[in-house]
Amino acid sequence: MIEETLIPKVGVVTDIRKDTPDVKTFRVVGTDGKKLFEHMPGQCAMVSVPGVGECMFSITSSPTNQEFMEFSIKKCGCVTEVLHAMEVGQQITVRGPYGRNFPVEEDFKGKDLLFIAGGIGLAPLRSVINYVRHYRENYGKVVIVYGARSADDLVDFEEIKTEWKNEPNFEVYLTIDRPQEGWDDHVGFVPSYVKELGLDSNMTAVLCGPPIMIKFTLQGLLELGFEKSRVYTTLELRMKCGVGKCGRCNVGDKFVCKDGPVFRMDQLDELPDEY
Amino acid sequence: MLKIAKERLNELYGKIAQTQGLFIPVKKAGEVNYAIWGEGKEVSLETLKTVKSPKNMFFPQTENMMKFKTEGKNIDIIDMRDEKRPYVLFGVKACDYKAIEVLDKVFLADPVDTFYKARREATTIVTLACSRPEESCFCSVFGIDATAPAGDVTVWLDNENLYWQSNTEKGEALTAAVKELFTDGGEAEVEAQKAATKEILQKLPFAALDLSRFKPENLNELFDDPAWEELSEACLGCGTCTFVCPTCQCFDIRDFKTNDGILRYRCWDSCMYSDFTLMAHGNSRTTQMQRYRQRFMHKLVYYPSQNDGLYSCVGCGRCVNKCPQHLNIVKVIKTLGGKNDD
Ligand SMILES: Cc1cc2nc3c(=O)[nH]c(=O)nc-3n(C[C@H](O)[C@H](O)[C@H](O)COP(=O)(O)OP(=O)(O)OC[C@H]3O[C@@H](n4cnc5c(N)ncnc54)[C@H](O)[C@@H]3O)c2cc1C
Ligand code: SF4
Numbered sequence: 231m232i233e234e235t236l237i238p239k240v241g242v243v244t245d246i247r248k249d250t251p252d253v254k255t256f257r258v259v260g261t262d263g264k265k266l267f268e269h270m271p272g273q274c275a276m277v278s279v280p281g282v283g284e285c286m287f288s289i290t291s292s293p294t295n296q297e298f299m300e301f302s303i304k305k306c307g308c309v310t311e312v313l314h315a316m317e318v319g320q321q322i323t324v325r326g327p328y329g330r331n332f333p334v335e336e337d338f339k340g341k342d343l344l345f346i347a348g349g350i351g352l353a354p355l356r357s358v359i360n361y362v363r364h365y366r367e368n369y370g371k372v373v374i375v376y377g378a379r380s381a382d383d384l385v386d387f388e389e390i391k392t393e394w395k396n397e398p399n400f401e402v403y404l405t406i407d408r409p410q411e412g413w414d415d416h417v418g419f420v421p422s423y424v425k426e427l428g429l430d431s432n433m434t435a436v437l438c439g440p441p442i443m444i445k446f447t448l449q450g451l452l453e454l455g456f457e458k459s460r461v462y463t464t465l466e467l468r469m470k471c472g473v474g475k476c477g478r479c480n481v482g483d484k485f486v487c488k489d490g491p492v493f494r495m496d497q498l499d500e501l502p503d504e505y
Numbered sequence: 506m507l508k509i510a511k512e513r514l515n516e517l518y519g520k521i522a523q524t525q526g527l528f529i530p531v532k533k534a535g536e537v538n539y540a541i542w543g544e545g546k547e548v549s550l551e552t553l554k555t556v557k558s559p560k561n562m563f564f565p566q567t568e569n570m571m572k573f574k575t576e577g578k579n580i581d582i583i584d585m586r587d588e589k590r591p592y593v594l595f596g597v598k599a600c601d602y603k604a605i606e607v608l609d610k611v612f613l614a615d616p617v618d619t620f621y622k623a624r625r626e627a628t629t630i631v632t633l634a635c636s637r638p639e640e641s642c643f644c645s646v647f648g649i650d651a652t653a654p655a656g657d658v659t660v661w662l663d664n665e666n667l668y669w670q671s672n673t674e675k676g677e678a679l680t681a682a683v684k685e686l687f688t689d690g691g692e693a694e695v696e697a698q699k700a701a702t703k704e705i706l707q708k709l710p711f712a713a714l715d716l717s718r719f720k721p722e723n724l725n726e727l728f729d730d731p732a733w734e735e736l737s738e739a740c741l742g743c744g745t746c747t748f749v750c751p752t753c754q755c756f757d758i759r760d761f762k763t764n765d766g767i768l769r770y771r772c773w774d775s776c777m778y779s780d781f782t783l784m785a786h787g788n789s790r791t792t793q794m795q796r797y798r799q800r801f802m803h804k805l806v807y808y809p810s811q812n813d814g815l816y817s818c819v820g821c822g823r824c825v826n827k828c829p830q831h832l833n834i835v836k837v838i839k840t841l842g843g844k845n846d847d
């Protein structure tokens with residue numbers, strides 16, 4: 231039969247990890263036990279529970295992972311609730327990869343990289359960060375600033391503590407919104423932490439998180455002297471098809487599913503303010 | 506050029522229908538829509554604006570895409586795409602034909618929509634030149650020549666005859682199948698009709714609409730224009746304008762539980778609806794003004810910016826006739842289209 235992108239593949243959930251009270255990470259392979267398809271960091275996939283619905287998620291695992299794909303999913307509605315109630319061995323459907331990836335093989339190469347994430351915004355960044363770790367010699371210094379509401383809301387905390395923090399030439403800064411017992415790292419919101427850290431404005435920055443965090447963090451970065459053309463982010467709009475046809479994610483002359491979700495801040499400036 | 510007497514059109518339809526499905530404007534319960542032809546059906550070729558546009562033939566209002574059978578933890582996906590029977594779409598007007606071109610650029614762009622493509626490839630399109638354009642028509646504003654539409658075959662109709670000219674390979678094949686009913690001739694009659702129609706077209710009330718401001722470089726300025734508030738004030742968000750529009754392409758994908766598995770289908774959707782962009786954490790378009798602006802900005806600025814200047818309005822006038830609030834794209838063009846920024 232002729233390939234049709236809207237017809238998904240069957241995937242099997244082989245592992246479910248509870249990261250935070252409302253985020254679980256799902257490991258998925260094809261029915262043959264192999265990875266469903268290849269992708270690049272920042273690309274997304276449509277995951278579905280037939281009969282409930284289909285949703286777009288960032289592929290949070292790195293493309294260098296040859297065995298499986300992972301999705302970190304926050305519980306917030308119909309489909310994500312059913313996913314959260316799922317058991318290992320359950321089949322779901324997946325189609326993709328969709329969208330433009332981060333320019334890991336172009337603009338990022340040889341650069342010092344700054345990753346700033348808030349909450350579930352780590353999902354798309356985790357793929358890039360682990361990609362950069364895999365091809366470590368291609369990139370300069372890596373600085374990661376990651377914040378969440380509380381210590382329990384930090385996604386993939388184990389990996390951050392045991393792996394990222396020990397990676398050579400990696401600086402990892404964690405912050406939570408309010409003081410909490412047993413937490414001796416920084417307390418405060420991401421945007422103000424970023425300003426306090428006095429980061430080197432020659433780094434190429436990637437920002438992912440709730441819109442309000444992005445807005446204020448960007449302001450902070452600009453004050454520090456960062457240029458918009460060196461700051462990347464991802465947009466999240468309602469999606470159905472993933473391929474620029476259903477019209478749903480249209481902003482100005484762009485479709486976020488196809489022309490994004492990765493955008494540079496200077497590109498966003500050219501779009502009408504409707505995202 | 507070939508011709509056939511008007512009284513013999515039923516013979517022509519019958520001949521076509523012997524080998525393939527024939528979709529043609531048919532009157533039923535007071536409304537004209539493209540429907541499968543059969544003996545005794547009331548064909549109304551002259552109706553310019555069928556209620557539903559022929560986009561329904563390629564991009565149906567609802568379409569089954571696939572089925573899921575679930576058993577325990579397992580899922581089986583059943584591909585429901587089947588071989589499409591060839592058919593002829595007869596009587597398509599110039600504006601609606603142009604609209605198919607507009608849709609092609611969306612559905613046939615990579616990755617190709619195979620549901621659309623299969624229907625498109627199975628179809629031979631016979632277009633009909635207009636001879637009595639209506640007051641709500643403004644196709645010429647978009648450079649469309651209503652007197653000589655493209656298509657696999659173009660036909661002209663006057664009080665005596667139907668004139669037939671094939672333009673493509675598919676058209677030749679159809680011509681070969683029906684040729685025995687025709688005689689040669691008609692060039693002079695067609696030329697005369699074209700000239701007469703062009704005169705009417707020039708005098709239509711909307712013939713002089715000015716599109717000069719709808720350029721990609723004015724995108725943000727147009728987006729921010731305060732006029733949208735007043736233009737959209739009366740809009741009910743009913744979506745009628747999007748459903749009758751031959752170029753509106755927005756769709757939804759939904760699942761439906763049946764006795765025999767889960768059906769996934771797609772259906773027309775509308776950017777005029779408040780839940781079109783609704784997400785768990787908010788909505789990118791919260792007011793009807795924003796939704797109204799989206800529809801017309803997409804047609805006049807966004808789509809052309811993505812497609813080498815091709816507008817995604819073809820001036821069919823359906824939204825002009827059907828909006829319960831008398832809002833429409835003509836008012837938008839009159840208000841925003843001609844203002845020059847210098
Ligand atoms: C490019 C992209 C990447 C994303 N990556 C992730 C990720 O890695 N992890 C994660 O947890 N979430 C991610 N999301 C958000 C995720 O798609 C929504 O949380 C999810 O669709 C909610 O579905 P629901 O059925 O549970 O919620 P409901 O509120 O019941 O959903 C109703 C409908 O709204 C849509 N919808 C609801 N919220 C969103 C939203 N925020 N964005 C888009 N559509 C939405 C759903 O698709 C569904 O059709 C991403 C969204 C986009 C567009
Ligand atoms: S413009 Fe008119 S037809 Fe379109 S949604 Fe608004 S009220 Fe309905």
Ligand code: SF4
Nearest residue numbers: 750818819821822824
């Ligand atoms: S916007 Fe109105 S006039 Fe233009 S093609 Fe659509 S229905 Fe016809």
Ligand code: FES
Nearest residue numbers: 470472476477487
């Ligand atoms: S999700 Fe359909 S156009 Fe982007």
